[in-house]
Amino acid sequence: MKARVAVLVFPGTNSEEETRDLLVDCGADARIVHWSEAASLVYYDAFVLPGGFAYEDRIRAGAIAAHDAMLDAVIEGAQAGKYVMGICNGAQILLEAGLAPGTGEIRRPTAAFTHNAQGHFICERVLLRRTVPATRCAIAAALPENLLIPAWAAHAQGRLAAAPAHLDELDRDGYIVFRYADAAGATDAHLAPQGSAHGAAALTNREGNVLAIMPHPERDAWNFNHLDRREGSDPLAPSGGSVLFKSFVTALERL
Amino acid sequence: MLCSSSNFRRGPSLRDLKVAELDDEALREQADALGLALRVDELRSIAQRLERAPSFVELYAFDAQWSEHCSYKSSRALLGRLPTAGPDVVLGPAEDAGILHLGEHEGERYGIVIAHESHNHPSQVVPFEGAATGIGGIVRDVLCMGAEVVAVADPLRFGSVDSGREHQRAVARGVVDGIAAYGNAIGVPNLAGDCYFDGDFDDNVLVNVVALGLVKESEVIHSRVPRHGENFVLLLVGKATDASGFGGASFSSVALDAQEAQSNKGAVQVPDPFLKNVIMRASYRVFSLLRERGIEAGFKDLGAGGIMGCSAELCSAGGFGAEVDLDSVNVALDRLLPEVIAVGETQERLLWALPEEIVDEVERIYNEEFSLPQVAQNARAVRIGRATAAQRYQLRHLGEIVMDVPIDFLTGSVRDTLPVEAPTPPPMRREQDLHCKRSLDDLFHQILAHRDVCSRAPLYRHYDAVVRGRTVIPRGEADAGVMAPIRGSRLAFALSVDGNPRIGRLDPQRAAEHAVYESIRNVVAVGAEPIGLTDCLNYGSPRDARQYGELVAGVDGLARAARDFGLAYVSGNVSLYNGAPNGHAIPASPIVACLGRLTDLSHCVTLPLKEIGSHLYLVGETQRALGGSVLASILALADEAVPEIDIERIVAEHRFVLAAASNGLLRSAHDISDGGLFVTLAEMSFGALADRRAPIGIDLDGYAGWSAAGRFESAFGESGGIVVEVADRDVERFEELAGALESVREIGTTIAEPLLAFEDEAWEIADLHRSWSRPLEELFP
Known part of the structure; x- marks a missing residue:
């Protein structure tokens, strides 16, 4: 039987x-x-x-949604080991809910994806590379090593921020699952288009069953919207960023 | 905002205007005191038709309904000259938006809904809110046709933004921020746009907006009460009515005065994209409910003239009158005057005409399932009246009738006949090549860095181009944006918006023709077949014979070019009174959007060069006519002719390019527009940089000796045409397909060295890119 996945819609969700x-x-x-x-x-x-x-991103992006009744079920599920992935605003909500990086109490965030260094919304193509071992985050476990995943950064608040010591801890303990990369696979911090700390694009929790990812892999995910579409390929077939979603579904099937 | 509003200075005891008792001077004075833009003769004709003194509510209603903005009184007769019928036209320009046929998928016919509007005056006065509500309004025009909103686009004309011009710079930034804030939040991708900077827009920017929707042709909802709709309930949906946007329609119909700009701010509406996001999704749910039940309804956006304008037009278009009870309207403030509730233009509202049997369920969807009252203060769906067989338009307030007029008199056509002065004849073509002492090198960098040429990325990276995941080609990667709107289908559409103000200043008729030609050319360059057009006519005052003459010439140009290309206009808008307080008008600015169709999206062509060893061809001719070019403006050349449009040749070229694209023979393509051929070639080389690859160079070895015009015309002229990249293995098939078409010539090859080489010159691509990519970064950081 196929895994049943809920895609949550809050007032203001658009993807x-x-x-x-x-x-x-x-x-x-x-x-x-x-x-x-x-x-x-x-x-x-x-x-x-x-x-x-x-x-409406009132107070901070994700702050109100983290207190929505829908999050009760998500928090309970995450604590019971269900897989939870938040993309962009969804990632911001998971940080506000305390599910990622999950180093504090529930609904007491220890880190945030906050205002971009340039102070406004940006929309641009990015590449991501997993920079933790495959076993660290179950949702990203099926991705081949060193694969570059294409995605779109499309956010006004995508810069990881936290207390400096905590950021170092997140970096050291493998919470930063994906970082912004260049075409050669380098992941220097300056490659983050909005100045995200440690070049972080995504965070997991200690257990590795939650993934909060800022860029959108689903916007470069079929041949028709994939940058490097090959001639003669089926334009409607998944490609590009879909590898992350496939890895998510693979993880569910292994449960 | 109540009785203290600058638009309302009367005590509530005097609620009608004794037109018959006043002489012309006194009448004008009283009308001015009420903030009415209606003319004295219009006021007299209202009183005569009603056979009594009109109430204030009635006066504000006529003021909105007979404004230029609503009635098109200066332009309607001209608009009849535009072609509006054609094989791909599903719905012409009669309702809130037009519809073009996209194609069939799984037995269903799909249409693309398209609407084109301006929000020029509001954006000048309060840039952020003005531009945001421009997007908000156009999105409702598309939504109310029963469509899913899939894309927006925004042609922009800003003033000169050189350093020190803080006001013009702030307006430009505010407009871009407003478009971004609204479009990004509702989750509709920004697919196309263009942008010019010109001192003649210093006091009056242009902010045009285009929105597109997807609809099954069998499920279109019309902007009218259906034929059997007597007693249909009028259900108002959305934001609680407040005092914002009172006088909006009239405000858009008079010239801006710097002194009055402050007091006009109350006429601009307040955007709420968060609420709109929820209203859109709730309306999609209502569309499926109506489909399931097989119920025909009417649906219309509240724009100019507010509740009154929308309900009157919705009912009269179906052949009905209307009764509306202003006391049932959900309001944000107590004690609003009836005219403010009736004609105020609070944003985020729509009006349904529904049969009684379904009203409760529709109310439940908006108010409970999508919880509008919790999303925004007192937002909801609420019954406000009904469609009546009697041909009257009646408004009640506090139990009394405050308006009661024949509905056809209110919504019927008012027309002004105005004196016209034909524009000055444009300059003639030169017989000799241009003599210029400056070097190609020096000019090339200056042109690349020109504000009308340089990269727009610093601007459009503020906009979400890819939300919904259906964008095939985002802005910047080809000449037109491309989207595949239907899941599981290879059908796609292309969109481009164009209009060159430098030509508008020289030759109003040809500016319109070039706007049509360029928008079509851009769509063809991505491999899409053009299927229809929309237009927005941005001009000065129709009361100035010369400025009105530019509008007349523009409409003639639009009509002629569209007929030549075999296309129709399905939607459009007229924005007049654009200019400076001293009466100096903006350059004639007809702005055209072209929609194209791709039956298989895998045939679309992007702009970046793809491989080394390809052959580059120029499809088009170069003329000794630099009128309207960036080069002419840099060299301050007067007396330059605007390039002619050789229609037979161009139509044949376009047919050829489309055939080559659908046969998979084009590796890349890019049209020649602002800055000319060398800019086109440079941008094709830059494409690889954006994809983080090494740039591909160009050797123009085939360039010398073929051009009928001189070096400067060939390098920087803007006569049109398209450059295409053909892989070495495809050259034979490509040339065979070109056959006898003379205007297809090989001009060079792609090379591994990152250079653009021409005769003795060799420019480093990276140097050219530096000149081109940075100029707007300081304005839009």
Whole structure:
């Protein structure tokens, strides 16, 4: 049986359809779950929080959504070992909910994806490379070593910030699953387009069942929207950033 | 914002205007005191038709409805000259948006809804809010056709933004921030746009907006009460009505005055993209409910004229009158005056006309399932009236009738006949090549760094180009944006928006023709077949015979070019009274959007060079006409002719380029526009840099000796045309396909050295890129 994945929609979410579509194309039974249907979330095997501007980014990006009733089910699920992936605004929500990096209490964030160094929204192509061992984060475990994953950075608040000592801890203990890379695979911190600490693009938790990733792999994920589309390939077939979603679905199938 | 509003200075005891008792001078004085833009003769005709003194509510209603913005009174007769019918036209320009046929997928016919508007005056006065509500408004125009909103685009014209011009710079930044804040939040990708900087827009920027939607042609919802719609309920949806945007339609219909700019700020609406995001998704749910039940409804955006304008047009378009109860409107403030509730232009509102049987369920979707009242203070869906068989438009307030007029008199066409002065004849073509003492090298760098040529990335990187995941080619990677809107289908569309103000200043008719030609050329350059057009006519005052003459010439140019290319206009907008307080108008600015169709998106062509050893061909001719070019403006050349459009040749060229693209023979393509051929070639080389690859160089070994014009015209002229890259293995097939087409010539090859080599010159691509990529970074950091 296919894994049942809930794609959560808060007021202000805007990337639910492509996120659902890619999960389906990667083999999951993914459904969009609206905020008025929060009670149904307990029946799902995994959760994906897509991009957008939940609750208008009031206070801080993700701050209100982290207190939404939908997060009760997500927090409970994550603590029980269910897989949870947040993309862009979804990642911000997971940090505000204390699920990633998960080094503090629930709903008491220890780190944030906050305002870009340039002070405004940016939309540009980026490359990501996993910089932790495959076993560190189950969701990213099926990715080949050193693979460069294409994605789009499209956010106003994507710069990882925390107390300096805590940032060093996150770096040292393998919480930073993906970093911004160049075409040669280098991951110098300056490659982060918004000045993210340690060049961080994604964080996991201690257990490795939560992934909070700022750039959007699902926007460069089929041949038709993939930068390096090959001539003669099926334009509707998954490619590019879909490898991360495939890895997510593979992890679910192994449960 | 209540009785203290600058637009309202009367005590509530005097609620009608005794038109018959006043002489012209006194009437004008009273109308001015009320903030009415209606003319004295218009006021008299209202009183005569009503056979009584009109109430204030009625006056504000006519003021909005008969404004230039709503009635097109100066332009409607001209607009009849534009072609509006064609094989791909599903719906022409009669409703809130037009529809073009995209293609079939799994037995369903799909249409692309397209709307084109301006938000020029609001963006000048309050740039952030003005530009944001421009996006907000155009998105509603598309949504209300029953469509899913899939893309926006924004042609922009800013003033001169040199250092020290803080006001113009702040306006430009505010506009870009407003577009980004709204479009990004609602999750609609920004697919296309263009941008010019010119001192003639210092006091009056242009902010045009285009929005696209996807709809099954069998599921279009019209902007009218259906034929059987007597007693249909009028259900208002959205933000609580407040005092913002009162007088918006009239404000857009008069020239801007710097002194009044401050007091006009109240006429600009307040954007709420967060609420709009939820309203859009809730409306999609309502669309599926109506489909399931097989219910025909009417749906319309609240724009100019607010509740009154929308309900009157929705009902009269279906052949009905309307009764609306202003007391049932959800308001943000108590004690709003009835005219403010009736004609104020609070954002984020739409109006349904629905049969009684479905109203409760629709209300439940908006108010409970999508919890509008929790999303924004007192936002909701609420019944406000009904469509009536009686041909009257009636408004009630506090239990009394405050407006009761024949509906066709309110919404019917008012037309002004205006004196026209034909534009000065444009300069003639030169017989000799241009003599210029400056070096190609020096000019090349200056042109690359010119504000109308240099990279737009610092601007458009503020916009989300890829939300929804269906963008095939984002801005900057080809001449037109391309999107595949239907999951599981290879169908795609291409969009380009164009209009060159440098030509507008010289030759209003040809500026319109070039806007059409360029938008079509850009769509062709990505391998898409052009299927339809929209236009936004941005001009000065119709009360100035010369400025009005530019509008007349522009419409003629648009009509002629579209007929020549065999295309129709399905949507459009007219924005008049654009200019400086001293009466100096903006350059004639017809702005055209072209929609193209790709039956298989794998045939689309991007701009960056793809491989070494390819052959570069120029498809097009160079003319000894630098009028409107960047080179002419840098060299301050007067008396230059604007390039002619040799329609037969160009149509044949486009047919050829499309055939080559669909046969997979084009590795890359880029049109020749601002800055000319050398800029086109340089940008094709830069493409690889954006993809983080080593740039591919160009050797123009085939360039010498073929051009009919001189060096400067050939390098920097803007006569149009398209440069294409053909792989060595495809050259034979490509040339065979070109056949007898004379205007296809090989001009060079791609090389491994990162150079652009021409005769004795060899420019480093990286140096050229430095000149081109940076100029806008300081304006949009």
